Amino acid sequence: MIEFQNVVKRFPDGFTAVKGLNLTVHDGEITVFIGPSGCGKTTSMRMVNRLLSITEGKILVEGRDNRDFPAEELRRKIGYAIQQIGLFPHFTVLDNIAVVPRMLGWEESRIRKRVDELLDLVGLDPDINRDKYPRQLSGGQQQRVGVARALGADPPIMLMDEPFGAIDPITREVLQEEFLAIQQEIGKTIIFVTHDIDEAIKMGDRIAILRDGALEQYDTPDNILAHPKDRFVRDFVGSDRSLKRLGLVRVSELMDPESKPLVRMRDSTDKARQVIEEHKVRSAFVVDDEGVLKGWVDLDGIRHAPNSLIDAMMEADFHEIGVRKGNTAREALSAMVARGFRITPVVDKNGRLVGSITLKALQDLAEQEWSEEEATAS
Amino acid sequence: MNRIAMLGGLIAGLGFFFLPTLALKPNRLAPGTSFNLFEFQGDDRYLVLFVLALLPILLSFRHDVESRGWLLVGTGSLLFVLTLVLPAGAGRLLLETPEAFLDGGAFIRNPRILPAGAIATGLLGAYVTLFAGVRDLAKVEVQTWLQALATWLAPIVTLLLLLNGTFDVYSIMVEFYANGAALEQKFVEHLMFVFISLGVGFVVGVGLGLWASRDERLAPIILYAVGIIQTIPSLALFGVLLVPLARLGDQSFLATAGFFGIALVVAVALAGSYALLADREPGRVRIVHLIATAIGAAVPLALFVGVLVSFVFRLANVGFTSGAYGDTTGTILVLLLAALATWGVGRWFVPDESRWRRGLKVANWSLSAATAVAVVVLFVQASGSNRVLGGVESLSALTIRDLGVSGIGVAPALIALTLYSLLPLVRNTYAGLNNVDLAIIDSGRGMGMTPSQRFFQIELPLAFPVIMAGVRNAGVALVGIGTVATVIGAGGLGDFVIQGIVNTSIDQILLGAIPAIALALVLDAVLRGVEGLLTSPGIRQVQQ
Known part of the structure; x- marks a missing residue:
């Protein structure tokens, strides 16, 4: 569980990106942070693993203030995947996925087993891909490795910043489906940042709509579509929200x-x-x-x-x-x-x-x- | 059709047709008489060269790429070797009766055979043909080791013939035999110029580049400063260093040591206060503080390094070139090779999980340590020689000059060369580190890598090829600039060049120039090799 308590982020230039955010991310759910650019969604996410410092308030990670841990130790327990993927080009697929396990001092044999397991999970044949370098992979394959790397040391929590944003629409759909299937299996607590409302509806167990650094509405996708709180949310989810909602209701x-x-x-x-x-x-x-x-x-x-x-x-x-x-x-x-x-x-x-x-x-x-x-x- | 091969044939063929192949000089200094390939005593076998030179033109029209490649490689290699071998034979004949070929009035004493223009064009044409052939072989994907063999066969045969004495007739070889011992000494000196200044320059340059990449406001100042240094003509830089270094040389060792002690305290105080206070200071104060820190810490540090390096140079020069410590030098060489071998075997031939890995690592560490110890032993041995300290009686009488620092000589040369090496090193380090994709660094941070893990595991390996390009650049430039150091009495291969200019003796100029060129090429190749071996295959292609 991740709990934001009156979290404020003010940058040195005086800009306040997050203005008193209160929100609870539930265990085993995908919680999507969404909003127009500049709404503070990425800033809020990056404060969880302290890539950004918190100005006021606090964030509880599994019940403890995240400033109680040394930053590096905290980050190793939280999976991190970003839009640009950020694979290390000079590392093989194996070495990339092994980054966190190696920092945690795992045995090499355990690491190899884990890497093969993860490659299988994300749908890449370990024997073919283990020793490849990122540039030998397609964009979709790289993002799969990116997800596998974030899962490297089996962290209970994952932060994903538009992880499928830079991928062509067809592959993106495939990756979204695959990731939902993986999540069924692994049940991680995930904060998922996106600006794409369709992706939010598809991926999210809950959606937090942010606007100007404040929480506008926080609910399940179905409720947000059925009962948008105000005009901003209604405009944001789009005039075709009825149609979108049909996408959530089963036959x-x-x-x-x-x-x-x-x-x-x-x-x-x-x-x-x-x-x-x-x-x-x-x-x-x-x-x-x-x-x-x-x-x-x-x-x-x-x-x-x-x-x-x-x-x-x-x-x-x-x-x-x-x-x-x-x-x-x-x-x-x-x-x-x-x-x-x-x-x-x-x-x-x-x-x-x-x-x-x-x-x-x-x-x-x-x-x-x-x-x-x-x-x-x- | 292979246009490159045709070009090679044309270069060699036209050269042999129009340019003189040999010149016969009545003595070391006088101008000689030139001979074309067709003027050799009417001996037709030299015409083989001409036919061989034209052959690539005909071969270039062949369609079958593989056979064409092999034929071109064969022709090119043969032409390369024979271009040197056959004129040497002709030269020997000329030397038997030089009177017959020279004007009556010539003063004949130790007549010499000078290789002339056609030999240069012949070698060039042969090399171009060889290159064209190897390219053909690469096109049809002949195995790599066969390609390498094809490339290196002719140069290796030539080298063997050289060692065998086949080319002794050429005047440059005569000059080499006359100056052999001196050449070795100058070559080692030159090598040490390059290595020591490149080593110090590497530490300082990479350090400055790193600093520049971490501090946006400082970056333009640092890059500008090293750029300015590069624009100072080397002769002027030697002149500028003359007076202060002469002064420094006059100082007594003890007084200077005291000065360094005080300077060290001041430097630490300045650097410490900057580290603690800079973030809280207003902009102007911060800049002044920074400049004071830079000057207060850098100037004594530079002086200290300058003195230390000059002394080490003197030790190394005595140790390696006096011949008195041959056993130690041999030991160092053997240990170094063994250390390299264990490292290479461990890295490329033993898989990660093998239990031999650890043993090899231990062996490598011990051998590296033993090499370092052997070098120290050599230095200690050499420090006993009176060529090092010049028989100084007591510590209080010891001056900085006795350690090797003076207005002329090695010290200013090393300082100037180090300064010249900075620009490519700083610029490439800065560019290499700055071009590392921010997303890659961010994901490293997000995964919980510490700053030093990020630097050593991500930034440095990714910037490495660019930094190494700077090292190569600096190294090759230093080999060239190093020849100028002769004018301030620092020695090196420039000694031959300047003597050759004074004596108008081309042979002497070449005796200095050819080893310098070879050194530059070998250094570049070695550094390229190191770069290739240490660069991850994941980024190797991208950097080309």
């Missing part, structure tokens, strides 16, 4: 497991028409005997081939038209927009239909948010 929360306008492949077209009318939908899903989604059928199709459902249906792979329970509501919306459906089938991993999600359910989610806001505004 499983909005789907209707009962609503299944479906027909079997060997049913008649009349049965299909009946199902469509009954459910008041435009099309019905077609499944085989095992209940696996095989396509859909609509009234147009039935009109062209009134005698055979198999001829009338549009065949499609369930991967393409269906969404899974674990997908986000945003992905479900995307599928609807792409195919012009008002309803999208929800399937399990074998393609069996388990329910459906409707455009209306998504709209209701947004509406509920607006009405809550009006209620608080009045």
Whole structure:
């Protein structure tokens, strides 16, 4: 746990970067510091491992004032990863990752084992990469090594300053996903600085929005999107926050497991028409005997081939038209927009239909948010 | 097509066609008669050279790169060796009956054979051809050791022939045999000029560069000051040093030692007060305090180092060149080589985790320590020689001059050379340290490295290639400037050059110049090698 208590940072030129910050970073969570440039997010982070001195107030790291430790000792217990990566170009990958363990006086054999373990964790083959130099790696690989190095001595706490900021968007997405998976495994207490709200929503268990050196709002991503505290936060998270919020809600929360306008492949077209009318939908899903989604059928199709459902249906792979329970509501919306459906089938991993999600359910989610806001505004 | 090979053939071929190959001089000083390759006694075998010289032009049109490379290497190497060997044979014939080839009125006494222009162009053309061939071989990725062999075969054969006496007919060799002992002495002196001033310059220069890189406000002042030094002509600098050093030389040793004692106390007091107070002082006071500290500490320190270095130089000169301590000198050499060998083996041939590593380290440390002890032994032995202290009776009669400091001689030469070495050293150290990526330093800090760990593990290794470039630069320059030291009676290879100028004897000038050039080239190559070995492969390419 990291606790900021009335932390103030004033620079020698008189500029006050952080004005009385109070905030608790919870164990095993990723806490994102975000805000416009100059808001004090990096300054606040750098005071935790005392790369910057604290002017007033104090920061408790695992219950103790961080000024109780010698600065170097403190820093060796806190992983540190930065945007520019800062790998030592004259060190091999192994030597880079081994920096902190060596300073802590680990046995060489233990270090080697740990390095291989970390390289595996970040998805680099140890045998291929251990003895390479940073310049022989791509940007994404370098950042993976950067993360491995920050994890070198298995510190309970990590500070990450825009660690994926300098990487191309596609690789960045991959690294974000990978890092979330790693965090599932290692459960570190992480302060993650970024200026990218999408990254904050994706990575953060909690988001601290800072403005002019003060905390504006500190909450979970969902709450911040659903209930932005004021206009600044609302503007900061963006006018598409409803859409962003859909990215946080899972299909499983909005789907209707009962609503299944479906027909079997060997049913008649009349049965299909009946199902469509009954459910008041435009099309019905077609499944085989095992209940696996095989396509859909609509009234147009039935009109062209009134005698055979198999001829009338549009065949499609369930991967393409269906969404899974674990997908986000945003992905479900995307599928609807792409195919012009008002309803999208929800399937399990074998393609069996388990329910459906409707455009209306998504709209209701947004509406509920607006009405809550009006209620608080009045 | 290989254009470089064609160029090599043209240089050599045109040289042999138009320029004289040899000159026959009736005596050491008189001008001689020149001979073209085609004028040698009508002996056709010398024309082989001409044919060989033109061969690269034909070979350059070959298409198959690998065979072309080998043929060019062969031709170039053969041309290189024969350009020196064949004219030597012709020269011997000329010397048998010099009267037949000289004007009737010439005063013939110890006639000499001078290699002339065509030999220079022949060697150059041969080298260019060789280079073109090796490049071809590199293109088709012939193994590295074969490339190295191809490059070095001709020079090695030439060296062996030189040792064998094949080239003794040339006048420069005659001059060498006449001055052999003196040459060795002057060469060692020159070597010591370079090494001692480079060593002191390294410590001072890297120190100043480091200081400049740590203090933004001071950096321009330091860089400007060492830049100014570089603009002073070396002769003028010797002149400027003459009077104060002569004065210093007159001082008694005991009085000077007392002065240094007091100066040391003052320097420590000034430096200490600066370290403690500077941050709290207003800007102007701080600058005055800084200047006082710099002068109060630097001037006595410089004097002390100057005296010490001059004395060490005298000891080393006596120790290494008098020949009286051959056993000790030999021991030092053996120990040094053994220390280097254990270090090299430990570093490149024994893996980190091997248990031999530790043993080799201990061996290396002991051998290094033994080398240092042997050097001290040599110095102690040499200090007994009356060439060192000149038979001074008592300590109270000892003057600074007896230690080797005087207005002319070695002391001003060493001081001037040290000052000249500063600019490249300071500038490169400063640039090297300043160019280390701040993000790299920040991540080192963030991981909990102490300032000294950051300096020795990050900044220094990353700046190392740039600093070494400065050392090379300074070293090569010092070899050249060192020849000027002869005018203040400091010795060195410049002695031959200046005598040669006085006597208008090209052979003597060359006798000083060729070893100086060779020394500069070897020094550069050795330092390059050291730099390559000590630079991490992770940054080696980037620095090229």
